[in-house]
Amino acid sequence: MLQPVHRTHTRRSLSLSLKVALLLVIVAITPLLFSIGIITLVTRPTAIAQANREIETDAKIHTELIDNFFAERILAAEALSRLAPLHTFMEELQKNGSASETTKQRALDSLETGHGRGSYYENWTLLDLQGMPKLSYPASPLPHGQYYILPADLKQMQPDGQQQSSGANQPPPSAKKTLVSGVFYSPITKEAYIDIYTPITTTDYVQVGILRTTFDIHYIWDLVNKEQGTNGSGSYAFILDQNGVIIAHSSPNPDPFSGVHSQHLFQAVMPLSEKTRSLIGAGDLYGKGAENAVDVLDIPELEQLYKQVNPPVTLQFTPPGQKEVHQAARQTTYTVPWTYVVVTPLKTATAVADEQLLSTIIIACILTISATIIGVLLAQRVTFPILASVNNLRKSSESLKQLAEKEQKAATQQSWVIDSCNVGLQSLQYYTDAANTAIKQASEVGTRLEQHWENLDGVTTRKALQQLMNATRYAEKAIRLQTENNKKLTSAVKVSTQVADQLVMGATSATDAADQLEQVVNQLRTVVGK
Template identity: 35%
Template sequence: MSQRKAFTRRSLRLSVRISFFLILAAILPLFIALAFSEVQTRTTLINQANRTLEADAQTHSQLIENYLTAKLLEVRTLDNTPIVQQYFADPVHNQAALEVVVQNGLAINKSNDPDIVLVTHFDLRGRYLFHYSVYGLKPQPHGKDLIPPADMQQLAKSKSLQYVSDVYYDPLTQQSTIELYTTVYSTLLKKPVGIIRSTLSLEYIWNIVNTEKGANGDGSYAFILDENGVRIVDPDPQSLFTSVAPLNSQLQQRIKDEHPYGTESNVPVLADESLKGVLNLNKGPATFSVTPAGKHEVFQAIWRRFSKVPWTYVVLTPQNSIYYVANQQLYITLVVALLVLIPLGVIGWLVGSSISYPISRSVESLRRSSSALNRLSENEKKIASEQIWMMDSSETGLKSIQYYTDASKKAVYQLNMLGNDLLARPEREKLTILKGVSQMLDIGRYFEQAIIHQYERNRKVAVAMKVTSEVAKQIETGAKSVDDATTVLDQVVNQLRRIIGS
């Protein structure tokens, strides 16, 4: 009996496979477009975002540059008017000129220069002469002196006769200012005659820096470093007036003496190696990646150096914001793919089910037919086996009959021999012998007829057994053919099951 392996490996159903191929046909172009976007468009978008960041830094730094340039030009023009030069030529005897200077200065400050919060006049040695302020402010010393010695030295070295001081912060007014120093030059006397210090509020500059918050994506911002690496304008209160690297001892001592950043005598260090490196660069702009102190993500940064003041304008934006457009495009593509995926999956399942259902019914019918053929094959094999067993038994019986027939034949031969021997005896016994012999001959003839009859019967039985044997062999051959057909049918059923995934 042949052994057939059961179908155990299960494949995906036909409906599932049709759904999969429909989805693949629709989604594949989207993913090809997505791959092209990642390779080509993403790089273009990132470069464009970097150019936008650079343009933004250029625009805002130029606004600050123009603002400082305009203020320096304005104070130089106002500080060198004839009436101012007249006063400085003889401060003691020109009190009338003093009143005009104060009145004109207040009027101009109030109408045109509200950012100039205080104007203070000094002689060439830095001694105080007078001041005026539309806000009623009075000059305060920076450390021990109204004009720090370092500022006097820088002003004396200036070829433009102007100098911009470091930033000063007043914790009472919470206002940052810088001092615009101008040396008054008398065109009549052909020499310097005095010093005017205009205290400029940095509110305008702060407003420009504050507009950078979120301007280049969520989390973007800007700040300004001075030449020493101190964050003099920074929207983050925790970073304001901190340095990117430790300051030298001379500068620290000066800060302790002058208290430019309020009551603090030391500048905290919020180290940043990338920004420290920027201070040593002479050429810009240049974009670079940095993780600012206190932040937990990488930022793309660009810097611009001012020409009027030794400051550096830095704009930073999270790299995720730069990649936002590319990521948004990726997100939209994935959403479209998902929206296409769901209806295609349903359609594929419906189409696959409509195709696989009749095939499944046919497979079930074939499976039942295969089972019936299997049972028929088993029954025919059993019948053929019984027929063969009967043939074997009949053949054994026939051999036994043949043996008895041969024995009877020998007995008849013996009787004939004995009868002939008795006939050859003397006459005196002849009558008795003849009678016995006659009986023996009758018995022998009877045996002989019986043997002839038995031989005929044996011949017919042998013919019947031969026919029966041939029939049994045909039944066995038929059973094998049915078994082979059943095997082929099982293979067809298994292949159909693989197709429909059942």
């Protein structure tokens, strides 16, 4: 039975040139991908941590500068409050309701000594225990709203009954400490200033008044202004007071004489209580007055600093009006209830790592494109002979398939011829056998006639019989020859059958060889991807 020639179909895969190109790309960019991972997972966090340390150090340094500044001002105010002429002047006022001109002049001379302590000082004022000014230098003091000293501050500076009675285990009446006021601002001069309130006590530790020392905070504003861009592009600093109000902020124009301040100056980072708003309005804190409210910025991260017991030193937040996250570090001062905050954009902190990451990605892209082009060109040169061999094998496979199909057709036709010959040979054999039978019968009849010829016309009968016998002998001879020919035909048919079987076997072998060759071709096509 002849087997049909099967045609197999393979699924197309990537070409060999593309595979080589992909391999080169993988080899080229694997180290770069590893570098990208290192930058993302290690270098970038390290850069952020380093930036945090730097801005923490910066905040700490400036906090120490502010504390040193206020410590010097407080020491100077306390030293001035201990001068005897001031005690004498305030004592005479308490006892007599007025002081002599000599006592007053000596007190003025004592206040004037404070003028040489620095250009920051604006005014020195002696207040009685009710907060009213009694003597000042170099000019009359300006009130803060309705007061020369805010009621809450005055209450802390006034001596109480317990402190008036001294005992063995009681602190002296001079136990009242120096107090620093909130920040005041003059929209006219565009200057901010604060007061230091120092108790004036006699040698008997009896408090007789309060020294109000007023000085501007140009020095502090200058420190904050210089922070603009110090910790990278877009970095700045600001100071929060105990109310969460920004009392100093880096200005885009750091010139102190330009009068241009940051738009966030004197804005709060958390909602203010009713009591605080009343205090601001009554005392004209921040230059707002009773008619101007303090704007509140929406910065939840900074608001949380005032709600947590132990707030974090570093934090991240998005400033109002911006979309970029900023990194911040804070430090608190010990001389005043302020918080110094240094801020820098997060991208500035990670600028080096981001630049390395961008450079690595660009290099990876360039190498990918280059490796792809080189891989394709190289693979084409390498795979060209293989592709040519594949094409030749494919043509040979097709030719072998066609030959196998032709041999199958020839073998089929030869089988049909052999079958027809066998059928004819069987018919001829049948008729030959029948003729032999008839001849044998005729021969037997002739023999009997010849044996009884006496009863017949002798000459005629004998002649007829003689002719019949001759014909019979001739037929026997012809039949014998036909039999021999039949044997030869049988041999020929047998040989043709063997040839047909060999053709069938050859066609089958050719088909198998074609299938195997096609499998080899398909495997090569899978390798080269064509």
